Amino acid sequence: MIEVGKSLRVLIVHAHHEPSSFNGAMTGRAESVLTLAGHEVEISDLYAMHFDPVSDRRNFHTVANAERLQQQDEEALASKVGSYAPDVQAEIDKLEWCDLLIFQFPIWWLGLPAILKGWVDRVLVLGHAYGGGRWFETGAYRGKRAMCSLTVGSRQHFYGDGGLYAPVEEILYPIHHGIFGFCGFSVLEPFVVYGPNRMSDEERAAELVRYGNALLNQGTAGVIVNP
Secondary structure, three states: OOOOOOOOEEEEEEOOOOOOOHHHHHHHHHHHHHHHOOOEEEEEEOOOOOOOOOOOHHHEOOOOOOOOOOHHHHHHHHHHHOOEOHHHHHHHHHHHHOOEEEEEEEOEOOEOOHHHHHHHHHHOOEOOOEEOOEOHHHOOOOOOEEEEEEEEOOOHHHEOOOOOEOOHHHHOHHHHHHHHHOOOOEEEOOEEEEOHHHOOHHHHHHHHHHHHHHHHOOOOOOEEOOO
16 A cells, blocks of 8 residues: 555544544554654544534634525635634644545444544535535545544454445445545545454454554555545
């Protein structure tokens, strides 16, 4: 996945409330192996930052329409004049800085944790992430890559044919297609750990090694075409 000889700027948006969680260990592993390989890593630890997931007028220092909150109109004005709230602008800046975006999260109720969905709602704004005919193949973030690194609570046989749930790749379609793909990212195959809470310490350690290798070993995670 990581091109040999090229230093990349990596943004990890981390969404787990417990620092000692396996998600925390995965973010730590990614930061360690990528930094040692010469890449730059920035982490937005949303819970540690007390990131507010609620999208409303507090996103903006300007007002396009005081009578009615039309999100895209407010974003268009804020993007034009640079009037986002500091917490939103800081995340926009990180997003535009990075070459590779990683969402690190546990699947909760077959979706993103609310704090991470709120990050999407507040940070992927009109005028930066999309707009003016820029989406999918002509998306604003074309040339950048994005991937999901995640845990699920159950073992792998619960997902897919004969299981209780669809394959994880299908569950992630709204993220891969509706978020990453829409904004122009090349979408990388997700890295999934099934049931880390049901594993031994040795098994969890092996998963962290596998994750580090996947990040560094070109070809382990390929680009998904037309996610």
